[in-house]
Amino acid sequence: xxxxxxxxxxxxxxxxxxxxxxxxxxxxxxxxxxxxxxxxxxxxxxxxxxxxxxxxxxxxxxxxxxxxxxxxxxxxxxxxxxxxxxxxxxxxxxxxxxxxxxxxxxxxxxxxxxxxxxxxxxxxxxxxxxxxxxxxxxxxxxxxxxxxxxxxxxxxxxxxxxxxxxxxx
Numbered sequence: 822x823x824x825x826x827x828x829x830x831x832x833x834x835x836x837x838x839x840x841x842x843x844x845x846x847x848x849x850x851x852x853x854x855x856x857x858x859x860x861x862x863x864x865x866x867x868x869x870x871x872x873x874x875x876x877x878x879x880x881x882x883x884x885x886x887x888x889x890x891x892x893x894x895x896x897x898x899x900x901x902x903x904x905x906x907x908x909x910x911x912x913x914x915x916x917x918x919x920x921x922x923x924x925x926x927x928x929x930x931x932x933x934x935x936x937x938x939x940x941x942x943x944x945x946x947x948x949x950x951x952x953x954x955x956x957x958x959x960x961x962x963x964x965x966x967x968x969x970x971x972x973x974x975x976x977x978x979x980x981x982x983x984x985x986x987x988x989x990x
Contacts, residue, residue, distance in 0.1 A: 825851025863948045
């Protein structure tokens with residue numbers, strides 16, 4: 822948990838975008854570890870597959886393939902830096918969210934499980950319940966989300982094709 826929080830703070834305060842992306846990877850992996858400890862194994866695997874395997878790799882490729890015109894003449898690696906001056910507001914927002922979550926966790930009533938009762942508790946996976954829920958009670962929102970994502974993908978493909986045809990004229 823401390824590693825996850827530390828890497829999240831590093832994402833917030835780092836000026837080097839590439840280092841922030843790698844620190845974001847550590848944050849995502851730490852969150853997946855917290856999901857494992859919470860017993861949500863499906864969410865942990867989904868966290869790794871979607872965020873670390875998909876979004877973060879896309880972000881790193883985007884950072885590595887995008888360079889400023891001023892940086893193209895230099896051969897220095899990892900020169901993608903931000904010029905943000907809003908560190909105070911970011912730390913203030915993160916501190917506020919942390920205070921709210923800390924208050925919620927301090928008011929929660931956790932029950933301690935004794936070691937001799939722990940073996941009697943059956944470990945149940947969440948994959949079956951999640952699959953049954955998505956295909957019965959929540960099938961309409963699941964399908965609507967899929968259609969909206971497909972429309973967004975087609976719109977992005979259309980706009981990128983239109984931008985290329987404008988650039989060729």
